[in-house]
Amino acid sequence: MVQIIPFKAVRPQRARAGLVASRPYGEYNEDEMKARLEYNPYSFLHILNPGYKFKHTLNGTDKFQLIKNRYLEFKEEDTFIQDTSPCLYVYKIESRDLTCCGIIAAASAEDYKNGIIKKHEETIESREILFKDYVKTIGFNTEPVLLTYENTPEIQQFLNKIMQEIPEYEFATRQRETHFLWKVEKPENIQKIQQYFKNLNSIYIADGHHRCAASALLSEENAQKNDLHTGKESYNHFLSYLIPEDDLKIYEFSRLITDLNGYSKEEFLMLLDEHFRIENMHLQLHIPSEKHHFSMYLDGEFYYLWLRKTSSNFDNCLSELDSQILFERILEPILGIHDLRNDKRINYIPGKRDILQLKALIDSGEFAVGFGMKPISITEIKKIADQNFAMPPKSTYIEPKLRSGLTIYEF
Numbered sequence: 001m002v003q004i005i006p007f008k009a010v011r012p013q014r015a016r017a018g019l020v021a022s023r024p025y026g027e028y029n030e031d032e033m034k035a036r037l038e039y040n041p042y043s044f045l046h047i048l049n050p051g052y053k054f055k056h057t058l059n060g061t062d063k064f065q066l067i068k069n070r071y072l073e074f075k076e077e078d079t080f081i082q083d084t085s086p087c088l089y090v091y092k093i094e095s096r097d098l099t100c101c102g103i104i105a106a107a108s109a110e111d112y113k114n115g116i117i118k119k120h121e122e123t124i125e126s127r128e129i130l131f132k133d134y135v136k137t138i139g140f141n142t143e144p145v146l147l148t149y150e151n152t153p154e155i156q157q158f159l160n161k162i163m164q165e166i167p168e169y170e171f172a173t174r175q176r177e178t179h180f181l182w183k184v185e186k187p188e189n190i191q192k193i194q195q196y197f198k199n200l201n202s203i204y205i206a207d208g209h210h211r212c213a214a215s216a217l218l219s220e221e222n223a224q225k226n227d228l229h230t231g232k233e234s235y236n237h238f239l240s241y242l243i244p245e246d247d248l249k250i251y252e253f254s255r256l257i258t259d260l261n262g263y264s265k266e267e268f269l270m271l272l273d274e275h276f277r278i279e280n281m282h283l284q285l286h287i288p289s290e291k292h293h294f295s296m297y298l299d300g301e302f303y304y305l306w307l308r309k310t311s312s313n314f315d316n317c318l319s320e321l322d323s324q325i326l327f328e329r330i331l332e333p334i335l336g337i338h339d340l341r342n343d344k345r346i347n348y349i350p351g352k353r354d355i356l357q358l359k360a361l362i363d364s365g366e367f368a369v370g371f372g373m374k375p376i377s378i379t380e381i382k383k384i385a386d387q388n389f390a391m392p393p394k395s396t397y398i399e400p401k402l403r404s405g406l407t408i409y410e411f
Contacts, residue, residue: 002116002149002197004105005237006086006190010140010408013081016042018171020079021179021403024143025049042079044142044405047071064137071138080408088184088193089407090162091241093400095177100400101159102243103193104144104181104407109219109236112212116202117147118385122393123209124341131214132221141215141239141409144402145208148378151244155196162189169406181406197242204385206248207398211238239409241402245378252351252375253394254358255326256367259345261336265299268334268369275311275329279304285355288374291322295355295372297362317383322373323395330371340392350397351375 012020019042028036028045036043037052050066051058058066074080089104111117135141149155162182169181184190197203205212215238222235260268272278276294281302286295292307307325314320319328331337337346349358351372358370376396384391 002200002203003108003111004088004103004194004197004240004242005108006088006184007106007234007237007409008083008086009089009104010075010080010082010410011406012042012079012169014169016079017169017181017406018173018179020044020405021171021173022048022405023175023403024401025404027401047074048404061133061137064134068138071140083183083185085185086190088190089168090159090182090184091406092163092180093177094180095175098247098249098399100243100247101156101163102241102247103159103184104239104241106234106237106409107145107147107240107242109216109238110231112216113219115388117212118202118204118382119209119212119390120204120381120385121209121391121395122341123213124393126342127210128213128217131210132217135214135411136218136221139411141211142404143208143211144239144241144407145211145215146206146398146400146402147203147208147240147242148206148245148248149197149200149203149242151246152196152200155193156244158192158196179403179406203242204382206243206381207396207401234409234411237409239407243400247400248378249399250375250378250381251397251399252323252373253348253397254351254355254370254372255331255394256347256349256358256361256370257331257335257337257345258347258366259368261334263334268298271334272305272330275308276305277308287355288372291320291374292325293374294322294326297355297359297370298368300363316389317380317387318389318391321376321380321384321391321395323376323392326371326373327392348394352397352399 019040022044025048033045033049036045037049046052047067047070050063050070091104092101107117162184165182167180167182169179172178184193219236223229269278281304284302286302286304288295292312294305296303296305311329318324327340337343340346355372361367362370381396
């Protein structure tokens with residue numbers, strides 16, 4: 001039984017919604033960030049980058065309290081308002097590449113701890129703790145965890161009825177996306193949606209594993225400090241966006257490694273030859289289109305790797321994953337990367353980005369070698385989660401990526 005609850009969202013006034021909402025912080029380059037901060041006083045980026053007000057760059061825990069201060073200013077200036085009664089929210093995004101429609105609600109940290117909200121990917125411990133401390137200080141969630149459920153016609157039909165009403169928000173962005181948001185405030189409609197989810201045995205994390213893990217840590221920490229803990233406190237839940245599986249778009253992450261672990265290029269290629277057939281593509285770009293096929297960029301040239309049949313004996317669904325194959329056949333035994341959660345010699349870039357970005361990072365000398373693979377399917381994700389395995393970190397890059405500042409969940 002999946003639990004979701006309504007909440008009193010803090011959100012922009014209708015006329016300012018398009019100005020407030022921002023893309024995820026890491027998607028802005030330096031010039032874009034500066035332009036948004038300079039010319040849009042309502043952008044949520046002013047909250048996420050509070051040092052701009054003082055012309056000072058802040059990092060780490062030093063900026064957490066200032067983020068809270070900027071947030072309180074937005075509330076005091078009535079840029080943000082708060083709904084007077086708990087609501088669910090229907091949220092739809094339309095773009096050239098993607099259309100998705102789902103429900104913004106508060107999901108249960110207890111469901112996460114009990115495996116009803118299923119994870120498929122390992123997290124990085126230091127990031128879990130950092131997110132937990134961040135949320136503890138600022139006291140709110142603004143970027144929903146993306147959760148997905150099996151396509152359920154009854155849910156979609158009910159949402160379609162709600163979407164016949166005039167939306168609370170409707171705005172377009174420079175990325176040619178159109179965003180719509182509807183409030184669900186009638187108790188009977190809220191209960192109907194909750195019942196649909198109670199009928200589900202489980203749901204899956206699509207994006208936001210670290211935020212889920214951090215929310216569970218914070219819930220446990222607060223429960224231990226609260227002698228009157230009941231399980232209904234706001235800290236027991238976290239902001240989520242729930243969408244059907246068909247609305248997801250899944251990409252891979254490319255791996256970049258800083259060095260060849262002491263091997264020469266020739267020695268490295270000979271070690272790869274044990275498990276992979278190798279074809280030098282020279283300057284021809286190669287993007288894998290089949291499972292167990294990989295691209296590699298090394299020393300100014302692209303290579304095409306595919307797993308030998310003699311190395312294709314798999315014990316379980318995890319061992320069949322390309323990200324796991326890469327770890328077990330190359331990253332750990334050859335390049336000496338044993339801890340994908342914490343090793344600083346490995347970095348990741350989303351496969352959605354141009355492969356030339358990977359090439360540029362390696363050509364610059366910052367990294368020595370990079371690997372690409374075919375994206376994982378939703379079927380593989382669910383199989384991994386259902387069998388209580390966990391993929392290596394950064395095995396999936398999943399869209400939609402949600403705007404920050406549209407619905408805020410306070411603790």
